[in-house]
Amino acid sequence: MATTRTSPIHHREADVIIVGGGFMGAASAFFLRQRGLSVILLERDMIGQYASGVNFGNVRRQGRYLCQLDLANRSRALWSRLPELIDDDLEFLPSGHMRVCYQQAQIAELEAYAAAPEARELELQVLSGKALRERFPYLGADVVGGSYAPHDGHANPRLAAPAFARAARRAGADVLEGVEVSQVEKTGSGFRVQTEGQGEFRSAQLLITAGAWGDRLSAQFGEPVPLVPRGPQMSVTEPLPYRLKTVIGVYTQLEEEVVYFRQIPRGNIIIGGCHRATPDMVSRRVSFEPQAMVLQMQQMRRVIPQLGNINIIRSWSGIESYLPDSLPVMGPSSQVEGLYYAFGFCGAGFQLGPGVGEVMAELLSTGQTSTHIDSFHIRRFAAAEQRERVAV
Structure with missing residues (x-):
């Protein structure tokens, strides 16, 4: 488990800031470090405290929407490699x-x-x-x-996000708990993340993995979703x-x-x-x-x-x-260069966790991914809103 930072932070920089320390954020931090990017992960409370740590623990592919299976298959391959990847099997059976x-x-x-x-x-x-x-x-x-x-x-959800966070820290990521994000914004050179009493963070790229609070941050960039x-x-x-x-x-x-x-x-x-x-x-x-x-x-x-x-x-x-279509928001922003999302997994994200982390790291470091995630793009909500306006 990462240690909570209580001393003030005035200005820190990294290649990527991740907002949200659940399974998706922790796994993304780990795989980004595997690709050599510097990472700051900001979590308001404790790593894995919300959906990531309290779910059923299903490592299940069957029953998913067919468009999710490419991602689920990639993730399943990683579940088999967990001991060599993060030195923990998460009690996967x-x-x-x-x-x-x-x-x-x-x-x-x-x-x-x-x-x-x-x-x-x-x-x-x-x-x-x-x-x-x-x-x-x-x-x-x-x-x-x-x-x-x-x-x-199945596996133990209470172990997942903390184990990936520990592995990310061992690989050099800066994992911070107890950091309340108040505002996120695009600057000329990247992103500025303002916090409550913990100072300011800056990065070239920003990844929002804030779960049930992800829509509040996406809305700050003009991309609201009906979460x-x-x-x-x-x-x-x-x-x-x-x-x-x-x-x-x-x-x-x-x-x-x-x-x-x-x-x-x-x-x-x-x-x-x-x-x-x-x-x-x-x-x-x-x-x-x-x-x-x-x-x-x-x-x-x-x-x-x-x-x-x-x-x-x-x-x-x-x-x-x-979300209304039971699919997550995952991929690049449709409005802001360098901004990425991975949230809203509709109660079915646990199995996907390692795959989401690896895919987002691939996407942020190369600009593309070999895994099909286009069905999860945030642009679909703007398109739906436009259709509603036309219908009225």
């Missing part, structure tokens, strides 16, 4: 991921997804009938089919015999049915889904709401009836950022 459904019509949808050219690296296996029951005999009667991803898995903060609802059970080694999630259009759970080798089952709370963005806090636990336990019993009598020992939430 390629345990497999099972996406189950309750309706026969959804089996065809899972098959179509598995057959898409973009999904070929996932090696998905769609199961139903006898094959489903033989492979997963513990699934409840309501489950009629599912898609198994053998290379997906909405939400609080994931997470809980964990008492330790149980370690038998559920595959991550399970429900494929459904009904939010109250969307439960996902995984068991860690210590025996605890981590549960998420079914409900999201509304954060207080002033206090930067959000509550776990009781109805979430009721729904989660009901839906878990529906998926695996044997899990009907277990004890919850802890629950929590965090602050995630969502």
Whole structure:
């Protein structure tokens, strides 16, 4: 974990300033240093405190929009190399991921997804009938089919951003916590970042990875986005015999049915889904709401009836950022040269973290990337706003 700086900083410079110390910011700092750029990473609170450290921990590619799979595949390759890259495996287990459904019509949808050219690296296996029951005999009667991803898995989100931040610092990045950014602006030679009581920072390039606060900074450059903060609802059970080694999630259009759970080798089952709370963005806090636990336990019993009598020992939430099309903002600004974004990952950014860091480092250092991210460009919101004006 980076050490909080309390002494005043009057003027510091680097090739790149990163605003936001979650998984995306920390990973970007690390990979930028691998490419030889000097980096200052500014985090208002603690590294990985918000969405990055409180999410479910899914290292999942299946179920993503097909346009995300190029990035997800690049990231998955990095997950396998974590020990050599950052000297930490983040408790990553390629345990497999099972996406189950309750309706026969959804089996065809899972098959179509598995057959898409973009999904070929996932090696998905769609199961139903006898094959489903033989492979997963513990699934409840309501489950009629599912898609198994053998290379997906899970990791510990509490470890991810701090581990990348430590690796970035060892590589020479300046990682600062407790630094409140008040204003960001373009200057003739680059960017000026003004902070509350910590002085001024300057850089040639600026990367905004501020999660649920990213829209406030993009708006300062004339690029507002319709970002909405939400609080994931997470809980964990008492330790149980370690038998559920595959991550399970429900494929459904009904939010109250969307439960996902995984068991860690210590025996605890981590549960998420079914409900999201509304954060207080002033206090930067959000509550776990009781109805979430009721729904989660009901839906878990529906998926695996044997899990009907277990004890919850802890629950929590965090602050995630969502956009209307469920895609992130990632790539260069459409207005300002040298400005880049990577935020708004809509509750599905954890698996992408290493890949986002490597892609953003490639983009900032070379001006281009070999990975498809054009679908995530911030210009799509300006285009949508223009279409609305024309329609009126």
